[in-house]
Amino acid sequence: MADPTIDTQRNEFWQTLLAMGFDPTTAASGTYSGIVLDARVFEHGVYHMKAFELILHFLFSHLDSTRFKREFFDSWPIGDARQAREFRSHAFKWLDELRRES
Numbered sequence: 485m486a487d488p489t490i491d492t493q494r495n496e497f498w499q500t501l502l503a504m505g506f507d508p509t510t511a512a513s514g515t516y517s518g519i520v521l522d523a524r525v526f527e528h529g530v531y532h533m534k535a536f537e538l539i540l541h542f543l544f545s546h547l548d549s550t551r552f553k554r555e556f557f558d559s560w561p562i563g564d565a566r567q568a569r570e571f572r573s574h575a576f577k578w579l580d581e582l583r584r585e586s
Contacts, residue, residue: 494523501539537571559571
């Protein structure tokens with residue numbers, strides 16, 4: 485049986501993304517077509533990492549689009565394993581910086 489607290493948090497996260505302007509139809513196009521983007525996005529099998537990349541792209545672009553373009557210029561859109569590694573490296577550094585600032 486699903487944990488109602490987790491379901492609530494999942495739905496609140498998804499609704500917040502949508503309220504911020506995240507468009508699942510537009511995001512799940514091109515290289516990312518076929519990914520199911522909804523409130524249960526991280527439960528959908530093999531595509532959870534791709535979904536994570538799309539959502540981080542949206543959030544970082546929303547937070548500071550100039551910085552995103554500068555720091556991720558060589559790794560977005562992700563086209564191969566090297567770019568995926570670089571994207572994750574840049575993302576985790578930025579997330580760590582945000583964590584330290586809060």
